[in-house]
Amino acid sequence: MIKNNIIKALASVLFVLFTVLPAGADDTKNTETQKKYTGKVPKNIIIMFTDGTGTALLETARLYMQHVHEEKFFLTDTLLNKASMGLMSTYSASSLVTDSAAAGTAMATGYKSYNGSINVNVQQEPVVSVAELVKEKGGKVAVVSNANITDASPAAFGGAHNANRRNYDDIASQFLQGNIDIIMGGGRKYFRSERRKDKRDLVAEFTKAGYGFVEDSQQLAAAEGKKLLALFAEKDMSFITERHEEKEPSLVTMIQTTLKLLSKDNEKGFLAFIENEHTDSASHRSDMTNAIKHLIEFDQALQVAYQFYRNHADDTLLIVASDHETGGVNITVSTKDMTSNKSKNRIFPSLKHLKIIADISISTRAAAKKLGKSPTDAQIDKLISTYYQGFVLDQDLRNKLKNNEFVSRTNFYGRTESVLGEMIGRNTGFFFSATHHTNEPVIVAAIGPGAVLFNGYFDNTDFGKRLIGLIEGK
Ligand SMILES: [Zn+2]
Structure with missing residues (x-):
């Protein structure tokens, strides 16, 4: 029964695809x-x-x-x-x-x-x-x-x-x-x-x-x-x-x-x-x-x-x-925070930022494992000072880590990983716009x-x- 429904759903998707796509x-x-x-x-x-x-x-x-x-x-x-x-x-x-x-x-x-x-x-x-x-x-x-x-x-x-x-x-x-x-x-x-x-x-x-x-x-x-x-x-x-x-x-x-x-x-x-x-x-x-x-x-x-x-x-x-x-790898200019969109408050990705990314010595997956689902401020601070030296973790992202929330509707795959990735992006200009x-x-x-x-x-x-x-x- 479920299989039939899947095939039906598939057939309708196929129909749409072949109707809209000339290929x-x-x-x-x-x-x-x-x-x-x-x-x-x-x-x-x-x-x-x-x-x-x-x-x-x-x-x-x-x-x-x-x-x-x-x-x-x-x-x-x-x-x-x-x-x-x-x-x-x-x-x-x-x-x-x-x-x-x-x-x-x-x-x-x-x-x-x-x-x-x-x-x-x-x-x-x-x-x-x-x-x-x-x-x-x-x-x-x-x-x-x-x-x-x-x-x-x-x-x-x-x-x-x-x-x-x-x-x-x-x-x-x-x-x-x-x-x-x-x-x-x-x-x-x-x-x-x-x-x-x-x-x-x-x-x-x-x-x-x-x-x-x-x-x-x-x-x-x-x-x-x-x-x-x-x-x-x-x-x-x-x-x-x-x-x-x-x-x-x-x-x-x-x-x-x-x-x-x-x-x-x-x-x-x-x-x-x-x-x-x-x-x-x-x-x-x-x-x-x-x-x-x-x-x-x-x-x-x-x-x-x-x-x-x-x-x-x-x-x-x-x-x-x-x-x-x-x-959706997205290397782009971003603002340092939400206080101003003027150019002096912007981050222009540079070679310096690539070097910062090179120095990260932990995967987001291993970092997420260390933090667990409800990390304390002390645990978060320790992770940042050990593996992400010099990175600034904005308060909204800190709250997401503590509440086990993901970043956005396109950035959701691993909750903690998506937040750490967003932190890397905000600090360097090297973003993922999606997790899929x-x-x-x-x-x-x-x-x-x-x-x-x-x-x-x-x-x-x-x-x-x-x-x-x-x-x-x-
Ligand atoms: Zn894949």
Whole structure:
């Protein structure tokens, strides 16, 4: 009954979308004819995926890299000057604001589906994804993420099918069923018999099927087989501000090991999906520091991928993509308080403010945990003086912390996190205008055989269709 209602609701939303949006079969056909590709089929495809990354955050990370680290940001300062570049529309079948599941489905299958869908169409029927096509041709598939590995994006690119992205237990077992070669990230609980509803011991099943199993950085460094299950955390892996690298490797270490293992006996090629989820997770939690730091780590991982591309340039396609923007990153001029709107009472964001953001040594999530739901003034003051030195906490925000209230109708995800994020914004000019995703188009960059297909302005379903066309050699 509930399911019927959901489908009915979905159908009406779809009707509205297809009535108001001109994008449909005809448009897609046009772009496809323009994008007929007759060149070489890439043997290896590396997708460097940074979840929840829009252009405002890219520019922020670029400036942070230049002025805090005094180095170049590789993606914008080097790669985008050589690569094909596209701007991708991200809306889903159920909303103009997609989630990672519908976006992943569009990009991995070419089908527009509803928020929450993993490689199923709007009728909830499974549709074929890139991972399955690569496996059918005898190639290898790796899914790597600093999120829980059964999360929406790796699930979609790892060939899972599910009507609901939250069925993590099913998605974990589908990686085994799909014979995915490397599975690396967080999400150990969905593989363990004591935490799974069906009590299956998936770690034992993977091991029996010939996979190596590792749980920390040291074990990862020693991993040698062609098939690997690597699970470093029960759920998501830690943010940089709280990470212990001997337990949880960085994305750079993860991609190095993945490419090393995929290179063994690589006659048929591979699809490697490497995800930085934490730009999205941090942006949901109004955490500018970690959003930037994880994007910089992604940029370093991208350089490892680029080096592989350089060594195999005639048969490797390297794609950089995001699935949507998160947080409505909003770097803007604000007033210091509400007493005056005159220019002397304004904050103009500057490099000094970027350096202040760099010095924050705690995630908003960990800070929220420290404060709890009803912190005292003394607890709040201690947190600010320890981790947010020099920050001013306005009285209205202090009251929200003490009463466990969120900031606004668009800034609500974690109550305490949203307030701390607002404090960071008011002190620096680096705001999140939302705690959810936005409809901002995202950048796609590609280099190598087939890269030309990712030029121009296109829909996320075109991304999927072009990728599938390349894998099928059409
Ligand atoms: Zn998200």
